[in-house]
Each structure stands twice: as structure tokens, then as C-alpha cells.
Amino acid sequence: MRTINQYLEELGRRKGLRAGIKRGLQRGLEQGREEALRHAVSRILTRRFKKVPPSVDQKLARADAATLERWLDAAVEANNLRAVFTAP
Numbered sequence: 001m002r003t004i005n006q007y008l009e010e011l012g013r014r015k016g017l018r019a020g021i022k023r024g025l026q027r028g029l030e031q032g033r034e035e036a037l038r039h040a041v042s043r044i045l046t047r048r049f050k051k052v053p054p055s056v057d058q059k060l061a062r063a064d065a066a067t068l069e070r071w072l073d074a075a076v077e078a079n080n081l082r083a084v085f086t087a088p
Contacts, residue, residue: 037068044075
């Protein structure tokens with residue numbers, strides 16, 4: 001038979017596990033979204049400007065989601081590759 005303390009400890013572990021799984025899933029979704037944005041920006045740049053230097057891939061790899069969204073919007077209308085990364 002379990003004591004009340006054992007029951008509460010088990011309950012706490014389960015709650016902690018559920019919270020950890022939820023945070024892990026959320027982070028996984030965020031990472032997947034960022035990767036999709038990186039791919040979209042890279043693809044548009046390649047289609048529009050043909051040759052994309054490796055330094056652009058490095059920039060994309062370091063960028064967060066907000067920056068990638070800004071670059072995605074800029075990539076659609078920019079006249080050149082440099083304009084994508086200097087857009088406000």
C-alpha cells in the first residue's frame with residue numbers, strides 16, 4: 001500500500017512528465033516551422049537569383065523565425081540578393 005507522500009510524489013512526477021512532453025512538442029513544432037521557413041527562403045532565392053553563395057545558407061541557419069519571415073517577404077520582391085537581407 002502506498003502512503004500519501006508516495007502518491008503525491010508519483011502525481012508530481014506524472015504532471016512534470018506531461019509538462020515536459022508538452023514543452024518538447026512545442027519546441028519541436030517551432031523548430032519544424034523554422035526549418036520550413038529556411039527551406040522556403042532558400043528555394044525562392046535560388047529560383048529568383050539562380051546562384052546563392054554558401055554564406056546565405058549560413059545566414060539562414062542562424063536566423064530565427066521572425067527574421068526568416070521578414071526575409072521570405074523580401075525575397076519575393078527584391079531586385080537582388082543583397083536587398084533581401086537589408087530590407088527593414
